Structure formats: structure tokens, C-alpha cells
Amino acid sequence: MTSETLALTPRISDPDSFYEALIEAHRGLSEEASQRLNARLILILANQIGDRKVLDEALALAIRTGRT
Amino acid sequence: MMATRRSYPFKRPPELDSGKRGHLPVIVVGAGPVGLTMAIELLERGIATVVLDDDNTVSIGSRAICYAKRALEIWDRLGCGEVMLNKGVTWNVGKVFFGDDPEPVYTFNMLDEEGYKYPGFINLQQYYNEEFLIARLQELGGEIRWKNTVVEVTPAAKGVTIAVDTPEGRYEMACDYLIAADGSRSPIRKMLGLDFEGQVFEDHFLIADIKMKQDFPSERRFWFDPPFNRGQSALLHKQPDDVWRLDLQLGWDIDRDAEMKPERVAERVRAALPGVDFEFEWLSIYTFQCRRLDKFRHGRVIFVGDSAHLVSPFGARGANSGVQDADNLGWKLQLVLAGKAPEALLDSYDAERVYAAKENLLNSTRSTDFITPKSAVSRAFRNAVLELAREAPFARPFVNSGRLSVPAILRESALNTPDSDAFAGKMVPGAPAADGRIRVNGRDEWLLTFLARDNGGVNHKGTGFTALYFAGDADADKAMAETAKAMAQDAIPVTVYAIGNPNAAPQGLAVIEDAAGHLARRYDGRPGTVYLLRPDHHVTARWRAADIAAIRRARDLAAGHRAPAQIKETAA
Numbered sequence: 001m002t003s004e005t006l007a008l009t010p011r012i013s014d015p016d017s018f019y020e021a022l023i024e025a026h027r028g029l030s031e032e033a034s035q036r037l038n039a040r041l042i043l044i045l046a047n048q049i050g051d052r053k054v055l056d057e058a059l060a061l062a063i064r065t066g067r068t
Numbered sequence: 069m070m071a072t073r074r075s076y077p078f079k080r081p082p083e084l085d086s087g088k089r090g091h092l093p094v095i096v097v098g099a100g101p102v103g104l105t106m107a108i109e110l111l112e113r114g115i116a117t118v119v120l121d122d123d124n125t126v127s128i129g130s131r132a133i134c135y136a137k138r139a140l141e142i143w144d145r146l147g148c149g150e151v152m153l154n155k156g157v158t159w160n161v162g163k164v165f166f167g168d169d170p171e172p173v174y175t176f177n178m179l180d181e182e183g184y185k186y187p188g189f190i191n192l193q194q195y196y197n198e199e200f201l202i203a204r205l206q207e208l209g210g211e212i213r214w215k216n217t218v219v220e221v222t223p224a225a226k227g228v229t230i231a232v233d234t235p236e237g238r239y240e241m242a243c244d245y246l247i248a249a250d251g252s253r254s255p256i257r258k259m260l261g262l263d264f265e266g267q268v269f270e271d272h273f274l275i276a277d278i279k280m281k282q283d284f285p286s287e288r289r290f291w292f293d294p295p296f297n298r299g300q301s302a303l304l305h306k307q308p309d310d311v312w313r314l315d316l317q318l319g320w321d322i323d324r325d326a327e328m329k330p331e332r333v334a335e336r337v338r339a340a341l342p343g344v345d346f347e348f349e350w351l352s353i354y355t356f357q358c359r360r361l362d363k364f365r366h367g368r369v370i371f372v373g374d375s376a377h378l379v380s381p382f383g384a385r386g387a388n389s390g391v392q393d394a395d396n397l398g399w400k401l402q403l404v405l406a407g408k409a410p411e412a413l414l415d416s417y418d419a420e421r422v423y424a425a426k427e428n429l430l431n432s433t434r435s436t437d438f439i440t441p442k443s444a445v446s447r448a449f450r451n452a453v454l455e456l457a458r459e460a461p462f463a464r465p466f467v468n469s470g471r472l473s474v475p476a477i478l479r480e481s482a483l484n485t486p487d488s489d490a491f492a493g494k495m496v497p498g499a500p501a502a503d504g505r506i507r508v509n510g511r512d513e514w515l516l517t518f519l520a521r522d523n524g525g526v527n528h529k530g531t532g533f534t535a536l537y538f539a540g541d542a543d544a545d546k547a548m549a550e551t552a553k554a555m556a557q558d559a560i561p562v563t564v565y566a567i568g569n570p571n572a573a574p575q576g577l578a579v580i581e582d583a584a585g586h587l588a589r590r591y592d593g594r595p596g597t598v599y600l601l602r603p604d605h606h607v608t609a610r611w612r613a614a615d616i617a618a619i620r621r622a623r624d625l626a627a628g629h630r631a632p633a634q635i636k637e638t639a640a
């Protein structure tokens with residue numbers, strides 16, 4: 001699986017509805033509970049990806065795009 | 069506090085009366101587990117030494133309690149593993165709990181398969197461990213000078229002079245090599261002006277060693293955020309003599325004196341273990357640090373154990389790794405002192421054990437970050453892992469309640485001969501040799517114990533190199549018998565053992581029967597396979613077929629001879 005690279009093109013069929021589900025999942029949660037939900041989700045998705053190279057690229061993208 | 073421990077008498081050192089400066093090949097400073105192991109290692113190798121200690125007791129409180137398989141195997145080689153095993157509480161299973169849930173979120177087993185003499189871990193109070201080591205050292209005629217404090221160290225190119233304070237006056241001694249096993253506060257480190265770089269963790273932990281009669285199973289139990297210690301962690305371990313250790317995280321902002329009050333601690337114990345009757349054996353509050361020396365060898369002064377590297381207790385990597393320092397250094401000093409290896413061999417001690425210390429520090433720091441998260445987001449991830457762990461197996465490997473001590477695989481050591489043949493399994497060059505059940509002359513034995521104690525050959529007391537040869541090919545067997553005969557006469561002898569059928573063995577080869585199939589499996593051995601083990605039982609080379617030249621080359625490389633052509637073989 002070494003040829004895998006991070007997907008940058010859209011892959012989710014109904015982005016608005018997924019985005020809504022994501023925000024909905026946090027409704028009514030405390031700041032802390034929200035952070036934990038996000039953390040669980042990241043871990044689940046990271047394991048789904050599995051490939052360390054792709055994970056590192058994702059991490060790098062997240063870090064880079066947050067810089068202003 | 070509380071417990072009183074065995075103490076040992078001060079004896080007036082002869083130098084005080086003779087006024088003469090004694091000289092020894094090696095002096096060991098510090099009678100902790102590491103200094104004692106080092107001295108036994110030296111005595112086993114016939115090197116005269118003495119241990120100097122500023123105190124006259126074994127470890128007062130119980131500090132280390134968990135001793136790992138590899139440390140036990142080293143003590144076994146040194147003749148004191150079995151007493152520890154017999155006295156200790158054996159455990160292999162660890163359980164991790166989270167929050168209010170009475171069921172573990174995760175359970176692990178330190179021993180991945182049966183068929184080893186030593187378990188994954190034993191628990192044994194450090195004072196027992198030291199008592200056994202002292203007894204073994206005395207059995208070998210070794211000397212510990214209690215109440216002898218090293219106050220001055222003067223290193224020179226070819227040796228070290230020290231000044232020693234005693235209750236009856238000061239004297240001087242000299243040695244070729246000084247082993248600084250003087251603990252985490254190492255006065256010798258300070259005398260040499262060496263930096264001890266690292267990290268201090270802002271947290272307090274309470275140790276309550278309590279005596280109670282309970283038949284909980286002997287397993288390690290670790291709690292994250294339990295109801296009896298909200299927001300913090302807790303650890304429970306069983307020790308011999310019905311002593312249990314409860315280790316409670318307290319946090320950074322605490323009133324130390326108030327927390328140490330027995331009534332306060334009793335309250336905490338009752339909350340953790342409702343309804344039990346107990347007495348205190350030992351109470352203390354500790355903080356910890358992760359630090360190491362940049363280099364462990366400073367000319368003729370060599371640092372071992374806590375003086376060289378300091379880890380958090382999570383993972384039990386302190387004493388366990390210090391003992392491996394001694395294991396690594398002993399045979400190298402022996403070869404160098406005997407003039408059979410260049411002094412540069414001692415730099416490989418530095419390279420190999422710094423590598424191991426880095427691994428231990430990395431593991432211990434990672435565990436600490438998981439156990440005591442430093443930020444809100446770090447805590448969120450930690451708790452997320454624990455929340456997922458029960459249902460989702462993928463999350464369990466993230467659970468880090470201490471990565472328990474396993475030996476470093478010295479994969480990158482310059483002493484290793486890189487593989488040229490294909491092998492499966494874990495016995496890569498640099499790995500400590502795996503134990504296994506064997507039969508020799510019709511008797512059941514353990515491989516590592518047998519190799520260390522086989523007094524029949526030149527490998528007396530495990531001081532030489534060992535080749536394990538998987539027999540079964542008639543021509544190769546015959547050639548190996550010749551090889552064995554020749555290498556037994558070498559300046560650095562190699563003892564060959566044939567693993568195979570004792571009834572079909574060629575003349576002149578000592579035979580080990582792989583009665584349980586452990587060796588063939590663990591070493592991926594087939595007829596012709598040769599493993600070369602260093603005196604510390606680390607694999608240093610292996611082949612699918614090897615002739616005498618290859619084995620000698622690998623041995624010479626492991627002995628620090630970088631230019632094999634210059635070595636003269638007595639039998640060549």
C-alpha cells in the first residue's frame with residue numbers, strides 16, 4: 001500500500017448532509033465532551049486509513065492549513 | 069519510614085593502617101542492584117574488585133518491585149536468579165480499568181508463549197533483591213565496604229584514583245576502571261562536572277506498601293480515573309509476604325506533609341480497597357524525572373544504572389535496564405583487561421547502552437504522557453482511547469499504562485555481523501538469545517542456564533563466546549567438529565554446541581537435544597544453521613551454513629577488532 005497518497009479531491013457524496021451530521025453529533029455536548037467525541041472520531045478514522053504515510057500527510061495538511 | 073532493614077557492619081579498611089594506596093583492576097561505587105550485579109559479573113569473570121557504599125543497609129523503602137524476564141535471566145547466569153524467582157510473586161497478566169467500570173477495558177499478557185524458565189515478571193521488594201545479590205557476592209568471596217564514601221575522583225589516562233571517607237578516616241585507592249553505580253544523584257557525575265539532561269515531571273505519586281491478607285490474583289492492575297482517585301491514576305501490585313503496593317497519583321499541587329499522614333493515607337487505602345484489614349509497611353511520596361548522561365563512558369570512569377539514566381517508574385525500566393548495563397559491560401572489561409580486545413571495545417558499551425537508554429526513556433516518557441496528560445486535548449485523546457478500547461480492539465494497543473521492560477534489541481550495534489542469509493523470527497543479530505527447554509545427557513535443562521553453568525568446556529561460567537549449531541547434515545557435522553576443536557583453543561574461545569540427536573552426534577561435539585522443539589522454532593534453525601552468541605548471550609551473527617573463518621571473523625568483530633587480518637589465532 002506504499003503507493004497510497006492523501007486524497008485531496010472530494011470523495012463524500014452528499015457533503016452538506018455529512019457536515020450536518022458532524023455538527024449534530026456535538027449538539028448539547030460540553031466543550032470537554034465535544035473534544036472527546038472528536039478524539040474518538042479521529043482515532044476511528046485514523047485506524048480506518050491505517051497507512052502511516054497517508055496519516056502523516058493528513059497530519060501535515062491539518063497543521064499547515066491552520067497557520068495564518 | 070517504618071520498616072527497618074538488614075544492616076551490614078563497617079570494617080576498618082586495611083589501607084587506613086598500611087597507609088598504602090591499594091590498586092584493583094576495577095572498583096565499583098554503589099551497592100544498589102546495579103553495582104552489586106556489576107561486581108558479581110566481574111567476580112564471575114575472575115576480575116578482582118570491591119564495592120564501596122556510603123551506607124550500611126539495603127534499600128530502606130521498597131523502591132523497585134517489578135523485575136523483568138531479561139534481568140532474571142542475567143541474574144540466573146550470575147547464579148542468583150532462582151532464589152529471586154522462588155521468593156518473588158510471578159505474574160504475566162496486566163489489567164487496565166477505566167472510570168467506574170469494574171471490568172477491565174484491556175488485558176495483556178507479558179509472556180507470549182510457554183517454555184521459558186523465567187516469567188514475564190516477578191514482584192520482589194528491592195531490599196530482598198539486594199539481599200540476594202549481597203549473598204551471592206559474598207558466596208563468590210566478594211567484598212563490600214559499607215560506610216565507605218567516595219569523596220574524590222581523579223581520572224587519568226590509564227586509571228583512576230579515588231579518595232574514600234570512612235567513620236575511621238580517609239584513604240586512597242586506585243584502579244584501572246572505576247564503575248560509577250552511585251545512583252540517580254551520582255556524586256561521581258557531579259565530581260566530573262557532567263550534565264544530566266532531561267525532563268522533570270510535575271506530578272506526585274504516593275506509594276503505600278501495605279500488609280494484608282487477600283487472595284486477589286497476582287496480576288498488575290492499573291486504573292485510569294477510578295472512583296477512589298478521581299481524575300488520577302492508581303496501580304496495584306502484589307509482593308511477597310502479603311505485602312501489596314498501592315501507587316496513587318496525587319497531582320502537582322498537594323500538601324506533601326498532609327498527604328503523608330498515616331490517617332490520610334489509610335483513608336485513601338480504604339477507598340481503593342474497601343473492607344480490607346491492613347497495616348502499613350512503607351509510605352512515601354515520589355516525583356520523577358527522565359534524564360540521561362550524554363555518554364556513559366568517560367575514559368576510565370564508566371557509568372551504569374541510575375547514575376547514567378533515569379526513567380519514570382512506569383514500565384519498570386530502572387533497575388531492569390541498569391542490570392543490562394552490567395551484563396553488557398562485564399565481558400567487555402574482561403577482554404580488555406586481559407589484553408584480548410582493544411580498549412575501544414568499551415565504546416561499544418556506550419553505543420549499545422545509550423541506544424537502550426534512549427529506547428527506555430522514549431517508552432517511559434510516552435507512558436507518562438498517556439498516564440498524566442499535560443493538556444486538555446491530550447487528556448481528551450487519552451480518554452477517547454480508553455472509551456473505545458473495550459468495544460474496538462484497534463484502540464487497545466494505544467492504551468499505555470507503562471510499556472513494561474523488555475530488553476533492547478541491539479540491532480544497530482557495530483559489533484553485529486549483518487545477516488547474509490534469510491531467517492524468520494525474533495533472533496536477529498543484537499537480540500538476547502531466547503531460552504528454551506533442552507535435554508543434555510538425558511537431563512532436562514534450560515538452555516541459558518546450561519550455557520552459563522556448563523563447567524565441562526572452556527565456556528566455563530559463560531565467560532566465552534558460544535556457537536549453537538543445528539546438526540543433522542553428516543558432512544557439515546564432521547566439519548563443525550573440527551571447527552569446534554580449533555576454536556576451543558583460540559585466544560577468545562568459542563564453545564560449540566550441536567543441537568540435534570545425541571545418538572547420531574559426531575565425535576567431539578557436545579550435544580544439546582531440542583526436546584521440546586523450542587530452539588528450532590525460536591531460532592528458525594535447520595541443519596547447518598549456526599548462531600554465534602556473545603558472552604552476554606546476545607546473538608551477534610547467524611548463518612545457514614558457516615565455516616571456521618566466518619565464525620572467527622564474527623567473533624573478532626564482536627570483540628571490537630575492526631581489522632580482522634591483524635589478529636593472531638593460537639590455533640591458526
Ligand SMILES: Cc1cc2nc3c(=O)[nH]c(=O)nc-3n(C[C@H](O)[C@H](O)[C@H](O)COP(=O)(O)OP(=O)(O)OC[C@H]3O[C@@H](n4cnc5c(N)ncnc54)[C@H](O)[C@@H]3O)c2cc1C
Nearest residue numbers: 098100101102122132133134218250251373374386387388
Ligand atoms: C518508587 C519507585 C519504584 C520503582 N520501581 C521499579 C521497578 O518496579 N522496577 C525497576 O526495575 N526499577 C524500579 N525503580 C527504579 C530502581 O529503584 C532504580 O533504577 C535502581 O535502584 C537503580 O539502581 P542503582 O544500583 O543504579 O542505584 P541505587 O539503587 O540508587 O544505588 C546507588 C548506591 O550508591 C550509593 N552511593 C551514592 N553515592 C555514593 C558515594 N559517594 N560513595 C559510595 N556510595 C555511594 C548509595 O548509597 C546507593 O546504595 C523504581 C524507583 C522508584 C523510586
